Amino acid sequence: MAGNFLLDVNKNVRAQSIWWRDILRIGGEESGGWFKSNVCNVLGSGNLIRFWQERWLGHESFMNLFPQLYAKSLQPDAPITAFGSWSDDNWTWSFDWVVELAQDDMDAATEMSILLADIRPKKECLDHRKWLMNHAGMFTVKSAYCFLQNRDSFLTINSNVVDALQDLWVNDVPSKVNIFGWRLLLARLPTHMALVRKGIINNPCEFCCVFCFREEEEIDHLFFNCSVSIQVWKKIYKWMAVDFIPFEEGWKHFMSFGDLVTSKRLAKTRHVIWLATTWSIWRTRNNIVFRGDVFNLDALIDQIIFISWFWFIGRLGVNTSFVFYDWCNNPLVCIDSI
Template sequence: MWPQQQFVAHMGLDWILDNIGNETRKQVNARWLWEDFRLKIGEGKGVKFWWDSWCGEECLANKFPRLYLLSTGKGKECHEMGNAERDTWKWNITWRRKLFEWEEEAARELKGMIEKVKITPGCPNRWEWRHSKEGQYSTKIAYQRLSMPRKNPEEEKIFKRVWSPIVPSKVAAFNWKTLMDRIPTKLNLIKRGVIKDMAERNCVFCEEETEDADHLFLKCRVARRLWQACANWWGTNFTLHRDCWTTFQQFGTWTSKPHISEGWDCIWNTVLWTIWMARNGKVFHDSKVNKSNLFELIQLRSFAWVKARKARCYFSLSDWMIDPTSCLLVNCRRK
């Protein structure tokens, strides 16, 4: 059974549909589910004009970033961005200032796109299943599609790594949700309307940039220092890419030894989990963040998880904290 099938079988498709927001559909890594659904907009309530993908596959804030910055209705829903006149819908987008000529061109393109979508007051929005004429979901067809091998072998390889038994299942699930952009970062909470004040969007650690998964785990100076400490600890160098998916895809590929690569997958999971736990501690309990303590936690957690998954462990915690690569090599040779 493919990893996605295991998740669907355990959680149920209804849970997934209820808990994955519309904005998540744009993530390329979620194609296995969302390629079969499309949002059919009705009255437009509950659908963010700028942030939800209701007009094409990409949200308008990403497609027209300049216009989004100039809009006076950044957080408004579709039904709030116009009004019904008899049997027609008139869009009414207002700007903070008069648009420049090149901005007017983008605004005309935006207008041309949204005018193809009809807002119907009193008609609820709905999800449509692409594989039936009526738009109704079919469990049989869904299972058949989920059972199909992936067209992209590299993508399937990544998913197998995500669900590696080297870490606890809840940590593997967290990594999966991170790659899907499904964790409740501040940016995602803003998109879902949980956080209303845009002033609260910044990272809890650096307080300088918007907190999304890529910033929190890769770009924030706290995260970068932890990754550098891990590189020094393992005696290697690696590149942090612009997003979590690409970084994970390349992570650990610098070694041809499977047991060493497995160790690096453990480190990836441990770093993400440790950062997230520290982040939540600061958000909910105003806990202070000690960077040295975070690195020690990464060492302790990774040792505990590796040891728990090994039938026999021939190295100690002190050995692991000094040279994890040698520990994995020794353990492999003595199996």
């Protein structure tokens, strides 16, 4: 996505699109404020840029340059146009204060007037934002990605997880499922403990796993180590006619599961069952949390079998000789014989 953008990077962003909210959240103060620091304002008419609070002249806002004047301004949140007026083609700056300025404040006001002496709005132009990481001033995902890669504090992903992610994207499943798998392998799903770390959940009674109610709900526990999820995987392995092998980490579980498929010709179905299982576990968990559903192991297994068949047959096309009965009897035979 690229383009000029008008958005408020300092205030509440409820009026912005979900996409921009995510960008602002990811680049917020907890991440060093990298997004806000790489956006500047370009003065046009002055109707959209707040004089004191936003950067539009130099690298600092006037609020930070002259905090004593900002504290005494009669219009601390007003746009630039509120601090002056036009007379024909001449612009004159003017400021109103809540109290009479002391001598030190007068000196600061004089200094600010010097900075503004040659600056004036442009009647026919719109204010806009400029993305500093791109020479054209237009935001692009690529420029943000390159910037984040070059940051010293950029999170280094385990090479094993990277390999798992590369195998993940090969699988031909619905895009939302691939994104879910990506978030799972990166441990970025909103489990209870993830929400605790973000300060969203504070009640210790809400920390526990919704399946077993014994351990804290972390991703590896919820999907692979919980006594309930282990029952699910044992049933799935039995259905596939292979021995159950437990793995405590997501990427290990993912890679081991892929090795069960011996056919190298159809990599896009390699993790269909794994993704159907984790996807169904997550949906079941959410239904318990948000809808008050009761866990039903047999119903969950039936759901996994049907969903994985639906994805498998949907990606092969209608000419396949397999039927649902074949899939229920031995899915690996169906996959490996392609």
